[in-house]
Amino acid sequence: MVKRSGRRPGNQDTRSSILDAARRTFAEKGYDKASIRAIAGDAGVDPALVHHYFGTKEKLFLAAMNAPINPGELIPQALSGPREQAGDRLIRLVLSVWDSPAGTAALAMFRSALSNEWTARLLREFVITQILRRAVAELVLDPDEAPLRSTLVATQIAGLMVARYVLKLEPLASAGIDTLAAAIGPNVQRFLDDPMPEVFKSPGA
Amino acid sequence: MVKRSGRRPGNQDTRSSILDAARRTFAEKGYDKASIRAIAGDAGVDPALVHHYFGTKEKLFLAAMNAPINPGELIPQALSGPREQAGDRLIRLVLSVWDSPAGTAALAMFRSALSNEWTARLLREFVITQILRRAVAELVLDPDEAPLRSTLVATQIAGLMVARYVLKLEPLASAGIDTLAAAIGPNVQRFLDDPMPEVFKSPGA
Structure with a gap:
């Protein structure tokens, strides 16, 4: 399986929209209740695209927080x-x-x-x-x-x-x-x- | 001696200029080296006016910090x-x-x-x-x-x-x-x- 890096260029606007939606959703619902589906809905993209760019919910959260460490x-x-x-x-x-x-x-x-x-x-x-x-x-x-x-x-x-x-x-x-x-x-x-x-x-x- | 309150209306623009100058001076020079004279100079007012509005350097510092307690x-x-x-x-x-x-x-x-x-x-x-x-x-x-x-x-x-x-x-x-x-x-x-x-x-x- 080819490991996909969340850092490759891709569509920067889409990535940014997803990260903004993730920040809003995690802050409003809390981590546990925030779903990839809800974040995708907020960003107006398909959930598969969120997985594609960021992998798991946890990895998306770390990216949304700009966390330099895991x-x-x-x-x-x-x-x-x-x-x-x-x-x-x-x-x-x-x-x-x-x-x-x-x-x-x-x-x-x-x-x-x-x-x-x-x-x-x-x-x-x-x-x-x-x-x-x-x-x-x-x-x-x-x-x-x-x-x-x-x-x-x-x-x-x-x-x-x-x-x-x-x-x-x-x-x-x-x-x-x-x-x-x-x-x-x-x-x-x-x-x-x-x-x-x-x-x-x-x-x- | 009549106690003067720093909170009375007075000239709000002058008060604000002094507080801004105080924040700049305290941050740049540190509390110990910041003098009322230097703060007055930065604000373009007479040092006596700073004393008149705020009293001591310490009181001016608390006002500049919006400190709710002393x-x-x-x-x-x-x-x-x-x-x-x-x-x-x-x-x-x-x-x-x-x-x-x-x-x-x-x-x-x-x-x-x-x-x-x-x-x-x-x-x-x-x-x-x-x-x-x-x-x-x-x-x-x-x-x-x-x-x-x-x-x-x-x-x-x-x-x-x-x-x-x-x-x-x-x-x-x-x-x-x-x-x-x-x-x-x-x-x-x-x-x-x-x-x-x-x-x-x-x-x-």
């Missing part, structure tokens, strides 16, 4: 290994991606996503479906606690990105990966593992 | 009290401000600040001079470690804002203040207090 490949790799070092490995993964050339594109994606309600909804779908869901699947977490634990981890990761790459607060912005993994890794680990106070189990408290 | 009033209040509960109190302060009506304005300020390099520089100046510097002054921290410790705390706070108020990740977004203070407070405390690994002391590592 968390589906990176997360299992980063999270496999001793469970008690998951926090450390997660920080190293984040820093190695964001310090790499892909980080510039990731920063642009993150910035534009934060800028308004509509694009923030797209980023939320991305974080939930492409990152948190995968991370929860890799880690062994009490199913009742997994949603809050994983979003707590997200606070630490998102804040590291904002402080280091957007605000560029020093000395954090220039600190090396070893320093930050040693400083922040244990906090991520605590979000994953620490017995949580009772109040933790009733999030409405 | 960290100079809130931080000492939140951080006074037992040192071993500083993390808990900091999380409660952040949540009580952002969950309040002022939070809507704070969110708008945060969003617009993250959107590009130029406005992010203004927010960095705000975070450093209005928040971190004050927090470090209230807490007793080893001066060598204070800069990294305080920016580590900033990662956790900024990430809590992004995940709860911008991305609205559930169940974090609906969790109560007690839940989040119990879950996140100890991590903030750890950034303040935990003996840090050796590598921590050489941020270039």
Whole structure:
């Protein structure tokens, strides 16, 4: 089977229309409820054409987000290994991606996503479906606690990105990966593992 | 002495010119090096007029940032009290401000600040001079470690804002203040207090 690249020229107008329709549909319906069929309908093209250009729904979503990396490949790799070092490995993964050339594109994606309600909804779908869901699947977490634990981890990761790459607060912005993994890794680990106070189990408290 | 309010109508064009000049100057020179004189010069008005409309440099900065709260009033209040509960109190302060009506304005300020390099520089100046510097002054921290410790705390706070108020990740977004203070407070405390690994002391590592 010949592998088709989504990057070849093709009809740029059609590709753009599909990507615009995908952004609208993913933001409005959420990732799970957005279908290739609905996106094709919104773009006024045949669903087969969407598959032809972009492959799976997931690949279309990554293209619509201009995602420079595929968390589906990176997360299992980063999270496999001793469970008690998951926090450390997660920080190293984040820093190695964001310090790499892909980080510039990731920063642009993150910035534009934060800028308004509509694009923030797209980023939320991305974080939930492409990152948190995968991370929860890799880690062994009490199913009742997994949603809050994983979003707590997200606070630490998102804040590291904002402080280091957007605000560029020093000395954090220039600190090396070893320093930050040693400083922040244990906090991520605590979000994953620490017995949580009772109040933790009733999030409405 | 009659207290003059910066909010009275006055000459709106002049006020706007001064605020624009202030944003440019604070972003370009940084808070410490930006003088009322330089801002007045940029706006083409007499420095006395800037003082007349806005009072101190700090008040002008808060007005230029559309800051809905004054960290100079809130931080000492939140951080006074037992040192071993500083993390808990900091999380409660952040949540009580952002969950309040002022939070809507704070969110708008945060969003617009993250959107590009130029406005992010203004927010960095705000975070450093209005928040971190004050927090470090209230807490007793080893001066060598204070800069990294305080920016580590900033990662956790900024990430809590992004995940709860911008991305609205559930169940974090609906969790109560007690839940989040119990879950996140100890991590903030750890950034303040935990003996840090050796590598921590050489941020270039």
